[in-house]
Amino acid sequence: MGGEQCGGDPEWKRAFVEFAGRERAATGGKPLEMALATVDLDGQPAVRMVGLRGFLGDEFLRLTKDDSGQWTSGILAFCTHAQSAKVQELEDTSDVQIACWMPHSRVQIRCSGEAHLLFHPDNPKYESQALDIFHRVRPRDGAGGGPADIDDEYIREQAFLHHTPEVQAWYSWPAPGRVRQPDPALYPVSISSIGDQDEAARREAAARRNYVLVFVDVNKVDIVDLGRSTRMLYTRRSDTSWSAVEINP
Template identity: 55%
Template sequence: MNGLCSRDPEWKKAFVGYVDKESEITGERFPPMALSTVDLDGRPAVRMISPRGFVGDGFLRISKEDKGQWTSDVLTICTHAKSNKVQELVNTNDVQLVAYLPHTRIQIRLGGNASLLFHPDNPNHSSLSLDMRQRVWPRNETISDNKGESDPALVNGCDVELDVEYIREQAYHHHSPVTQAWYSWPPPGRARGADSSLYPTEIPKIADKAEMERYETNARRNYVLIFIDVNKVDIVDLKQSTRKIYTRRGDTTWSVQNVNP
């Protein structure tokens, strides 16, 4: 694919800066966020989630060949394949997320479209609609600035191959054993069964090897990575009494407007 890509938008710089300041106090890599969807009856549904980070950042390398040279503005979250939010997002992929950072007194609200990546064994696996090549760029842009037009891989972030299954696997592997085990459980929101063996706390601690492998397989099959293609960002600084709204234009650039808090 050719064409210009996103380039480190100001809202992401601000987002990361505020989160880093908050994490110095809390020790959390990412703050909890509230995710709002539309349920199948057309009513709002909201729950707390823990973002996995931006594609290309941290452990979310875009491929095995990526040594940390790529970044993006695509935020990731995850869920169980049989949770209610999956059907809600398949039906209506418009979402909003909001985080409040109490120590820095920053509110961040993100609006965008969700695209779901299922395990290859899931019938919905091929439904991923987001082409993230337009949302990825070289982390060190000074490198691309010093290269000639003959090196499109650095001049143009679109000309890069992404391994989305590799990204999903990295996200899964960086959960704690307790969280990984939860993905092997029966569907969320259903009546809890009396059989405690259905709810392992850590899969590696299951004594029977065949059973352990079955639970591990189920957990990986139930793991869904959700990519949020952000198109609007609203950041309120309550200490400074400022508010900025960033809006993605039809291309890959952004507009910003200062408004009243």
């Protein structure tokens, strides 16, 4: 048994970051892709790939413009379109599981937890979706102290800006999952390529309104390392510390 927090991060996150770093190095910095499992509105399983944005508090997901990197968490983040089916599914059932396979390391990681949605302030759902996760953020050095200051719109905006112009433009497109329209003007490759400045401004505003960050408050992690033929199961205790047990692969 083990898995206690050390240096601000639990053992499973340190392992996750190490394996993900190896994978990015082997793929030339390619973002890590994960399979997100939800329950659809008919009660059936729904799985799709999502791009991991990282952990809240790390890199470009810092908490405020004055955050110098002193905060950390085990909260995973990815993004989606406000009108996507998975937003409705996550509003209906917040329990999710995310899985990834890292072929260069021969490691599979599954994270279970509860999803929380961060909408644009202009979205009517912004006020109704309380982000009850920030108490999970803690000092990176493991020291005690008061709760972290949070600027949720700063976090969402920084995540949006760290996409390529092509990905940013996707969020200005019509709602995902609908029949594609014949008008190519509805699907710009990038907003900067739009000649009409007023239309470009409308598109950029729409992209930001449609951009939703999804945070997963992780409570269980299953790491299978086929290279070493090991498997570790981490479970968050009620006091927020973590247990760890080695199980059969």
